[in-house]
Each structure stands twice: as C-alpha cells, then as structure tokens.
Amino acid sequence: MQNKEFDILVVGAGIIGTSVAAELSRRGAKVGVIDKGTVGRGCSYGNAGWMTPCFSMPLPMPGMFLKSMKWLANPNSPLHIKPSLSLDLAAWLFHFMKAMNETQARRAVEGLVVLSQKSVDEYRKLGEKYPKTRFEQKGLLMVSRTKEGVAAAVEELEYVRGVGVTGKQMTGEEIMAFEPAFRPPMLGGVYFDQEAMGEPFQVVQAMADETRKHGGEIIENCELIDLEMSGGKVTKALTSQGEIKFKEIVIATGSWSKSLAKMLQLRIPILGGKGYAMIVPKLEKQPKYPIMFIEKKIAITPRENSLRIAGTLELVDQDFSITQRRVDNIKKGASELLYLPEQLQVEELWAGLRPCTPDGVPLIGYHNKISNMMLAVGHQMLGLQSGAGTGLLVADLIDKKKPFVDLEIFAPNRF
Ligand SMILES: Cc1cc2nc3c(=O)[nH]c(=O)nc-3n(C[C@H](O)[C@H](O)[C@H](O)COP(=O)(O)OP(=O)(O)OC[C@H]3O[C@@H](n4cnc5c(N)ncnc54)[C@H](O)[C@@H]3O)c2cc1C
Known part of the structure; x- marks a missing residue:
C-alpha cells in the first residue's frame, strides 16, 4: 500500500x-x-442477528450483586466471570459494582433504546436495498418454564415499556398456540412485537x-x-x-x-464477553420467531434453511478458546425447549468476544x-x-x- x-x-x-x-x-x-x-x-x-431494542438493559442492573458473586463461583452458569488476580479484572469489577444503581440503569436503558430504535429503522432501509441481509421485523418471544423466569421477563417488559418498547405478557398456553414449535410445558413469557432480526455477517x-x-x-x-x-x-x-x-x-x-x-x-476498560453460536440444520418443528429462553440465557434464531443457537457470556481477556462443556450446556438448554434431534449435527460452531464495558x-x-x-x-x-x-x-x-x-x-x- x-x-x-x-x-x-x-x-x-x-x-x-x-x-x-x-x-x-x-x-x-x-x-x-x-x-x-x-x-x-x-x-x-x-452473533444471533437480533435487532432488539427490548434488550437495552445493561449487564450491571440494580440488585445484581449476589447474582454476580454466583457467576464468579459457578463455571456452568450462563454468565460466568473467571476468577483471576488480574488488575484489569479487579478494576472492571469495581466499576461494574459501582454501576449497579437505579439512576445509572434508567439513563442507560433510555439512551440504548433510542440508539437501538434508530438502528432498526436504518436496517429496514438497508434491507430494502440489500435483501441478502434478510431483515425481518416479526417480533421476539422471551419465554420461561419457571416462575422466576416469567417474573424476570415481565420485569424486563415493565422496564423498557416506559421508554417506548412495546410488548405483551402471554401465558404458557398462549405461547404454545402462537409458536407450536416449543416442547411443553411452557409457563409463560413476553412477546415483544417490534423486534427485528437479520443475517449479521x-x-x-x-x-x-x-x-x-x-x-x-x-x-x-x-x-x-x-x-x-x-x-x-x-x-x-x-x-x-x-x-x-x-x-x-x-x-x-x-x-x-x-x-x-x-x-x-x-x-x-473493555473485557471480552465470550459467547458461542452454532448453526444446526432446520428442525422438523422449526420455530418462526426468534426466542430468548430466559433462565438459560439462550438465543434461538430461525434462518431460512437452518437455526442459530447462541448463548453464554464468559468474561475473558482475548481468549477465543472453545469450552466444550459450555457448548454442551447450550445444546442441552435448547433441547429442553425445542425438538432438537438426539444426534444434533452442528454445521458451524463459532466463538466471539462481545466488547464489554463495566457499566x-x-x-x-x-x-x-x-x-x-x-x-x-x-x-x-x-x-x-x-x-x-x-x-x-x-x-x-x-x-x-x-x-x-x-x-x-x-x-x-x-x-
Ligand atoms: C454469541 C453472541 C451473540 C450475539 N448476539 C447479538 C445479537 O443478537 N444482537 C446484537 O446486537 N449483538 C449481539 N452480540 C454482540 C455483537 O456481536 C457485538 O456487540 C458486535 O459485533 C461488536 O461489534 P464491533 O464492530 O464493535 O466489534 P467487531 O465486530 O469485533 O469488530 C472489531 C474489528 O476491529 C478490528 N481490529 C481490532 N484491532 C485492530 C487493529 N489494531 N487494527 C485494525 N483492525 C483492528 C478487528 O479485526 C475486528 O474486525 C452477540 C455476540 C456474541 C458473541
């Protein structure tokens, strides 16, 4: 050059x-x-390809202190912080804890929703010019099989509703009728109707x-x-x-x-939030909607001829290695929710580092x-x-x- x-x-x-x-x-x-x-x-x-203003809650929400301590202790939790003596991690955790307050969370959600809604409008225009981006705005289902999960989904809806994100709570039966690809039982969740998705690459x-x-x-x-x-x-x-x-x-x-x-x-202070995504063949009972399985933090995105299953967040520093145990946990979680074949063929397995700030x-x-x-x-x-x-x-x-x-x-x- x-x-x-x-x-x-x-x-x-x-x-x-x-x-x-x-x-x-x-x-x-x-x-x-x-x-x-x-x-x-x-x-x-x-990534999961979601263009979803409903996910504008920052990681350090108020009341997260105990949860984050559990993430440090449990390498199998969907969100995991690898304990280490690094000064960078200590500084990151200090700012993370500091950000767990209501004022900070509200301001963050407001700003991120505005930025995300602007983005959805731009991606819609981009999709008209570039159909290969496969922009679709058919909403997203956040579902759970536990009382705590349903409560967390409803809490999320209440939080973002105040800043212009729309959605409605649904019972397990309503969800099963709306998306018959789920394996019962389903307890309930939220349908966010304005959320979009596309092909990220x-x-x-x-x-x-x-x-x-x-x-x-x-x-x-x-x-x-x-x-x-x-x-x-x-x-x-x-x-x-x-x-x-x-x-x-x-x-x-x-x-x-x-x-x-x-x-x-x-x-x-940016650390990598490692996550995995795998592409598997289209299911016989293929879901129509993108799905967040809330208690397992698993994101499922239907594609034209396949399905993308993504999950986990492990705080690391430039470590792209793949931990098979975490991949297996994602598969296991997804197969609780959907009819995955017993011998799941993974067409592509990928790990990416989300650039995570402490707040x-x-x-x-x-x-x-x-x-x-x-x-x-x-x-x-x-x-x-x-x-x-x-x-x-x-x-x-x-x-x-x-x-x-x-x-x-x-x-x-x-x-
Ligand atoms: C499993 C998973 C699922 C996700 N799902 C979603 C989702 O559904 N929706 C969503 O919004 N987000 C999602 N994310 C997060 C999203 O992927 C990231 O937030 C986003 O890709 C970050 O984009 P970026 O451009 O900042 O970083 P990157 O895409 O990583 O781009 C940074 C670029 O900088 C280049 N670079 C770095 N250093 C240098 C240098 N010194 N000189 C030149 N070039 C350099 C790199 O090569 C790279 O190409 C997901 C992430 C993961 C891991």
Whole structure:
C-alpha cells in the first residue's frame, strides 16, 4: 500500500466501524477503513442477528450483586466471570459494582433504546436495498418454564415499556398456540412485537458495500500498530501496510480496544464477553420467531434453511478458546425447549468476544484528551442492534450536528 490520506480514518470493520464509514461516506466525506483481518470477521460475524431494542438493559442492573458473586463461583452458569488476580479484572469489577444503581440503569436503558430504535429503522432501509441481509421485523418471544423466569421477563417488559418498547405478557398456553414449535410445558413469557432480526455477517457486508459505493476505501489485513501524536491530536496512523494521514480518526476495534487504550495511555476498560453460536440444520418443528429462553440465557434464531443457537457470556481477556462443556450446556438448554434431534449435527460452531464495558454502556464520542479522535467501542451484547444508530451518532458529531440522544451516558472518558 502506498501512503494514504483520508478525511476520516475508521479503525475496525465490524458492524460499528462499517456503519460509521457507510454513514460518513453517504454524507460526502473521504473515508478510509482499515481492519487487521477481513470485513466482519470479528464479533460481528456469527452473533444471533437480533435487532432488539427490548434488550437495552445493561449487564450491571440494580440488585445484581449476589447474582454476580454466583457467576464468579459457578463455571456452568450462563454468565460466568473467571476468577483471576488480574488488575484489569479487579478494576472492571469495581466499576461494574459501582454501576449497579437505579439512576445509572434508567439513563442507560433510555439512551440504548433510542440508539437501538434508530438502528432498526436504518436496517429496514438497508434491507430494502440489500435483501441478502434478510431483515425481518416479526417480533421476539422471551419465554420461561419457571416462575422466576416469567417474573424476570415481565420485569424486563415493565422496564423498557416506559421508554417506548412495546410488548405483551402471554401465558404458557398462549405461547404454545402462537409458536407450536416449543416442547411443553411452557409457563409463560413476553412477546415483544417490534423486534427485528437479520443475517449479521451480511449486514456488515452491506454496510461495507455502501461505504465503497459512496467512494470510501476499505483496506483489509491492515493492522493499526501505532498512532503519532502532536499538540493533543493524532496526526498519523502507522499500520502494517504503511502510513495513513487523516483529519479525524474513529476507533471501532471492539474487544481489542484495551491494547489500543494502552498505546494511547487512555483508560478504556473493555473485557471480552465470550459467547458461542452454532448453526444446526432446520428442525422438523422449526420455530418462526426468534426466542430468548430466559433462565438459560439462550438465543434461538430461525434462518431460512437452518437455526442459530447462541448463548453464554464468559468474561475473558482475548481468549477465543472453545469450552466444550459450555457448548454442551447450550445444546442441552435448547433441547429442553425445542425438538432438537438426539444426534444434533452442528454445521458451524463459532466463538466471539462481545466488547464489554463495566457499566454496560458503549463509549461513543470524542475523547477529551485527544481532540480529533472519536471512540465507538464497547457495544457488549448489543453491537448489531445499536450499530447503525452509532454510525448516525458518530457522523452527527463529526458534522457538528446536535446529537439525537443524550451523550453524557456514552462519554468515553468516564472511567
Ligand atoms: C454469541 C453472541 C451473540 C450475539 N448476539 C447479538 C445479537 O443478537 N444482537 C446484537 O446486537 N449483538 C449481539 N452480540 C454482540 C455483537 O456481536 C457485538 O456487540 C458486535 O459485533 C461488536 O461489534 P464491533 O464492530 O464493535 O466489534 P467487531 O465486530 O469485533 O469488530 C472489531 C474489528 O476491529 C478490528 N481490529 C481490532 N484491532 C485492530 C487493529 N489494531 N487494527 C485494525 N483492525 C483492528 C478487528 O479485526 C475486528 O474486525 C452477540 C455476540 C456474541 C458473541
């Protein structure tokens, strides 16, 4: 690569980086995107494909203290924090505990719902242009076979209803009539009627296509190695393929952001929330709706000729290894709910690291220490559902437009 120059350089071509690049390119900026791998092969590759504003609750909700202690102790729980002596984990847990308060949770949910609803609108438009994204808005079922699970689903509905998410509580019988693919017994749950889904990898490819169509350039296998600073600004990126100059830079490096923070001596406490997804052949009794099995935290997404089953969140630091026990737990949980064949054939098994901030809210905006650098990282469990909205928000900030959501909750220098 010859040395390059752009108005805006975006680092990272996952759903966040490509959404930012697509929007800035549409607005006429000369945009370059670099990725150390290829487009959409990070955490955005194999996620459940949900675009679901109802899942805007941050991980550290009030009253979670005891639960999180259990996660530390139990390696089989759907959410697990691997105990370790690392200072990074200790700092992360400190901020996690601090964020478990009602005021913080309400503000987070409000901001994340706005970002997610904007995103759903954008994905609908994208789906009209790029049918391969398979955008569908038929709602989502959150179901349970236990009293506690049903109570948690209803609590979630009550929480997000106040900020414009719609849904209705259903009895077990109503759910069985609505979605006959379930194995009885079913106790109850909630149907969120406005939720959408799509093919996550295809959505990223569509955003990348939009970027190129509007004059942007995407450079793959190009790793950001260092940044040159002068007078409180970043002036140049040193990459594995040469130097790149720019006026502004947007960092969208997902769960890899911590090493970048070290490079710039900034505090960006992001750990990876490892999760697995497997593709299995279409079932004889294939569900029609995306399903959240609440007590097992398993996400099931029907696809045209297959089914995606995803789950678990294990807090790790750049560890992509696959733990068979956790994969088996996902299969077992899904087979309690659906008629899976005894010998389940797994067509694809994938692990991804959700970029998790301790307060469950992404970092979006200019960093107060570097005036031409914007962060768009830490989208944890909701990077797809809030990705397109993040693209609009970042573009508005670069264009000096009034942001459509209160920025304070997303402040990149809050830790
Ligand atoms: C099992 C599972 C299910 C999920 N389901 C959903 C869901 O249904 N809905 C939802 O909204 N979210 C879901 N998520 C979360 C979602 O996948 C993430 O929030 C999202 O993909 C994060 O996107 P990103 O662009 O920030 O990161 P990534 O997609 O990881 O992209 C970051 C990119 O930065 C690049 N990069 C890193 N460092 C450098 C460097 N130094 N130089 C150049 N490039 C670099 C990487 O190569 C990568 O391509 C799920 C996650 C998992 C694991």
